[in-house]
Amino acid sequence: MKPASGSLVSLRVGATLLAPLTARGRGEAPLAGADSASVLALRGTQADNLLGLKANDQVAFSRDFNDQTRGVMAAAAFVDLKKNLDDGVGGCVSRRVQAVAQTDGFFVAAYTAKFEKEE
Numbered sequence: 001m002k003p004a005s006g007s008l009v010s011l012r013v014g015a016t017l018l019a020p021l022t023a024r025g026r027g028e029a030p031l032a033g034a035d036s037a038s039v040l041a042l043r044g045t046q047a048d049n050l051l052g053l054k055a056n057d058q059v060a061f062s063r064d065f066n067d068q069t070r071g072v073m074a075a076a077a078f079v080d081l082k083k084n085l086d087d088g089v090g091g092c093v094s095r096r097v098q099a100v101a102q103t104d105g106f107f108v109a110a111y112t113a114k115f116e117k118e119e
Contacts, residue, residue, distance in 0.1 A: 028103045036100040043100075043109035051092040051113050053082050090116025 031039060046064050053061055058078040062070050073081075085091075098110040 027105075028101050031100045031102060031107075039100050039107045040097065040109055043107065047095060047109065047111055051095055051111070053085065053091075056082060085115075089118060092116075 049061060049064070058073070058075055061078065062073050065073065092113050093116055095111045095113045098112055100107075100109050102108070
């Protein structure tokens with residue numbers, strides 16, 4: 001069965017990027033204009049890397065991870081993740097910015113992504 005638009009897989013990808021934005025009342029400040037653009041200049045590259053699993057390259061995929069996360073995403077886990085995404089929803093074909101904010105000292109960009117096998 002093909003996942004519908006807004007599928008659970010999309011939400012799993014989005015959950016990592018959206019979680020800080022859903023925690024209202026904890027120091028969140030929406031960003032716009034030049035502030036938003038400067039965050040997107042950095043976060044856009046990171047999002048493309050995560051959503052696209054670029055070139056099936058674990059090193060590139062995990063380059064923005066901290067040491068703990070990089071340790072969990074060993075080569076075998078990366079291969080499994082890539083296979084599950086390819087089999088389930090396919091590659092990311094587009095993404096759209098939903099929100100940009102600063103939350104508790106972190107800059108967050110939230111995206112909606114479309115995948116090859118979505119209806």
